[in-house]
Amino acid sequence: VKHRPLAAPRFGLLILTAFVCALSVHAQQQHATFQYGDIIAGGQTPTGITAFGRFDWYLPDGMLNKRMNETLGELPQDVALDSAGNVYWPTFFTIRVLDNTGRYVKDFPRFPTFAGAISFDRAGNAYIATTGKTLLKTTSAGDLLTTFILPSEDPRFGINSIDLAADQCTMHYSTFGKRVLRYDVCRGVALPDLTSSLPGHSAVQLRLLPDGGVLVAVVHMVVRLNNTGAVVQTYDLPGEQEWTNVALNVDGYSFWATSRQNAYKFDLSTGAVLASFQSSDYWFRAITVVGGLRAAIGPPAASIPTLSEWFLLALALTLIAFALMRLKTG
């Protein structure tokens, strides 16, 4: 793949600087709507009895922006955003849909999904993995389009994580085991595993990387596989024992991973921890980043600048004009 050169680099640098300034100002403010880099995450209170579910919205630095919902006994199993910015929370019993202000919109129609994981295709259709072996394809409104029965590596276990590839056909998934399985949802046939020998305890969640590789949380660590399924990197931290979630960041060079109550932003290449934050009182069960890469959807469209961003952009343009004038006069 050819790398597209940046156009007008000096101009771009200025614009970038302005935007970074804007975003930094922006990041310190409460957000009324989802902004790129915001983290949508939820989980369950750690208890041996019925847990409380938390559905939270964090700013990019990990500061809690808003608790969108909290429930007794209904716990987030996964989270994804559609192209309109709505957030979808499979909660085993249904899929809760909230808008980009974190306001409850609706539930999916209640066919017996027992939804455990969700992934959107580029057309806005949703793939919903049940906790059994059935994968459902629905419209964005939740109307059932078709169903697939996927192979599982152990007859007792169903699907616990899915992610659709950019080709819109190859569904990568895991079934509580050592394999990253694949299924062609266009043809309805099983494909060879990406790998059958994951390290760690078992696959809990996987996310596809733009290069065809996969990040997989395998409890004892997070592993990065290349597009042939080989382990090219592992991520772990002392004292952390339950890596269960991964979410690619907007920048594409980092990702968030969670272990119980802690969320860490890792540098994808070096494994260095770039940032971290803690949940209020729960163990993370689901995480995604607004604008974060999901292979099937591709890079996000640009967001609409806020007023502060407009201000800084105007400032930058003014500076450019001033500089040009000086060049011309000077």
Add this chain to the structure above:
Amino acid sequence: MHRGDHREPIPADEEHVGRTLFLTTLAAVLFVGTQLAVVPRGIARPAPSKGHSKILISHLLALPDASAPPPLAYEDVTVLEDYDSYTLGFIAAENVEKIKKRAAADRVGVEVHDEYDLVGLPGGTIDTRVGVVPPLGVDLPSGYPAGTYGLYVLQLIGPPKRQWLSQITAAGAVIVGPVPLNGYLVAMTPQTASSVRTLRPVQFLDLYHSFLKAAMVDRQATGKQDVLVEIAEVPDAAETIEKVTGILGEVTQRKDHGGFYLRGKMYATDLPLLLADRLVIGVHAITPLRLSDERQSMALTTNVMTSGSNLIPTNPGGYAAWLNSACSFCGNLNNEQFIVGIADTGVDTGALAHPSRHLDLQPTGRVRYGNVFLTQRDGQDICAPGEVCEDTGVCFDCDGNYHGSFVAGVVAGNAGTTKRDRTAPTTGFLLGTGVAPSAGILSTKIYSASGGQPTTFNGNDNNVFIWAADATSRNVYIQNHSNNQYAFAARGNYTQQSQEFDRAVRDSNGTGMELTPITLTVSAGNRHQDFGNPLLVPPATAKNVIAVGGAESVRDSSEWRQSFGCESGVIQTQADSFANIMADSKYGTNVQSGGQGWNTYNKPDLFAPASQIVGVRSVVIRNQFPYPGYNCFGYGGDPPADDHDYMIVTGTSFAAPVGAAGALLAGRAYSHWLGDEIPDPAAASPALRKAILVASARSMRGGLDEPADPVSPPSIEARPNAVQGFGRISLVDLVSQTPARQYVDQSPARTFTQSSQKWSATYPVSDPTKPVKIVLAWTDAPAEPGTGAVFTLLQNNLDLDVRLGHSTSCTSYAGNNLTTSTEIPTEGEQSIPYSCAAGNPDTKNNVETVIFFPDAVDVDQFTVVVNAKLIGASAIPDTNCQGSDCNEQDFALFIYNAGAPITLGTPAGVEATATSTTSVLVTWSPVTGAASYRISRRTNGGEEVVGTTTANSFPDTTASANTAYLYRVQALDPANNAGGYSSSALATTVMFTDDPLATQMTIVKAMHVDQLREAVNAVRSTALLPAATFTDSSLAGIPVKAVHIQELRTNLDAARSNLGFSGLTYTDSPLTAGTLIKTVHLTQIRDGLK
């Protein structure tokens, strides 16, 4: 962001960064452009047309490994939108195939999306290529008054982009909510609508006509209906609110699920007026929920009927009557004695702010309070203002969560509110009916209101030993634990907590000093709390506990129809049959066979209804519960509508207490069986309670295994297995008085100390028309915990072996070898018969069952054998003993449909008769319960077994001539356990001439006396006496004299006396010289020799 050289670039992201920068700038420009309503070049917005088809074009639709080159367009295609990696456009319908071919040649994919021109609404679908088509006779209104908000239906050209929505809202519209597909309900003024209509992404806009709105009410009803009217939240909604209020009368307002609602009552005739309002979104009838859990309890009774393939409850309101009828003492427990401990979040106290304890748990004394194993108050507790639930002196004991009170209600709710299903308020199922409605409750508080639990308490581990001891120290012998260890390392494994629970069952305080047993019931765990993984979580993996999984309860769809937040018929899928396992339940373990023959560790042990259970709502939280996440699946904790006495929840937490209450009733039934004048709540061991519950369970075979796949659930296979365990809990056989049943509880007299020992007993069948069910359970020594397979789970392995009848058939049954091929009607599986073989002994479970149908195998008795296959550990802690010498294992048996054990009698009427010089025929009368007989004979060389037979006679063909034998017979049961010896019978293998001697016909001869002399000496030999010497040792030519006969009498008497026989009676005794010797004199001696 800064990108250092050291970083490994991701190709697609390289592109992305630059692209983001570029697009960000472009977006800004475009935004300005769109604000000025400038349509970008090359982008069209024609109205939808019937002759057109919407299509998506993308390389990614055709190339699985495509890396998203720029989307393409073709001249026949009118581009509507560029979605970065694909293009949305439209084309004349007749050109679709042509463009597909062209695209394929370019390796570009084309998808047709005609659904992008359809809008789905509650009242119908709008084809936006055609527009709104009103029903016949309906006139479409022209619009809303100027300056007022009204509802519109809007459809975008394709999948929404955020900036499009921003454009719409920027124009002044309020987006009420999305509708399929790519549509929205929007509230705005006509002026705004004019502006929105011109926006490029908007392809359709029309009024939200009343016939398209949600109108889920009974249009035929004549009376008033309880309804929710949903209204758009806009600045001038006051007029609508006033209007709706005028129609509904007294209303309550509610904001929930993102909407604004007015609740009140209306006539069906009011509906058009409501729907015609410009801001009314829809009208929904409310069928208030009031769902009883008499249904849950009813699942355990005979009040269960078949509906299609489902099992559902019947006879509403009849649980208490059923219980009293089946078992009078079960329905009237002494709540000071028969108590279930609840180790949970506390139990409703009727705290200071709420002095009236929940009616279902009254009278007040029924609930007692043990320790609170929390070290501090919990800031999240919910109590009255100013109070903290766990504040000592206020309500430290209370349940600010809900969980413990609910569990208590499942055990002992007594329907004290007298409320019933709202759909049948006088005849429906009663609310709040627990399994043992008169039982006592002991609350041991181990979780705070927020579910927190300190790891230590007063410096000690906060674990099962202090919790269980809290119960046993108060003479409570059952404790329920509806809690689980949700952690990856624990999933499916036998952990330290499993080990501790196993130990606590025998030794509740863990000291090993004074054993205080306790029955521990535990929940199997819920899938949704464990990332969807189905494997059981500790402590349910422990061997000695009673682990209970979640079956479905039953809810009528009518109860949920049209109720807010639930759609018609939704509920049945997870609450329509007691025979189904609910999708959220856990089962199965990681315990492997370890190379042993048995296949599965059957966990959970049992199932009970656990989905959408309605039960006691703690008074401390009622009216204040802040978590309105209620949904149709029973999670979320909201009450049935407006009913603050109850709440509806789902989870195996609410199956386990069914087991606890069942164990309590099992113990009460055992105490009754013992005939105690004073019922003894401690009489039954944990193993016996478990055996009773397992024997009483009903198979779930043929029901649906929802956890395996809730969408396409497979059928449940024959029990026992790792899916259904031993089946679903039933009280029917547990509380009934007939047929007879036998209990064999733990006893030092029946404790194995080494491998290969065995115990057995023979029982008569009580009722041949009913199945015989035998369950062996033992409280095993704890195993070593492991994070994966546990190969040595069983420390002591006992095997249940049941022998049928009188052993002529040689038929036996091995524990847990059940089949469906010879199914017992209404009971499920039956044991596989083995002919003179051991079957397939279970090597992994410490519960084994045998089930057979006596009529089918034509037996009236059977023998239960318990074999100590392996005694490798001490299951009974003894601080004074160490090493393998201390290995001990006791056990418990419950035998359903059996009379009192048969004690084998001794054979009577034993006779032994020499039939030749080398053969003796031994005969005796039959013995009740004997499967066979063992025959022994004694000579001067000692006693030996000469054979066994199932007949009542035995020919001993190994005898020697001229020998006296003493024969004895023992009866044997089918396990070859012998009864007592019969009396001895003497036989002498001397053949007598002229036998029998005919009175007054036979002449007494010398040879007759010689034969008697030989025979008497044979008897003397056997009696260990020396051979006698006789007068006239040779009788040849000598007449038989009195002295000859008298010597025979004297020597025989001496021998017989030594052998334990009584003396003989002789004619003419003593014989004096000159007495005529008669045949009778000889016959009497001959008789004494036999």
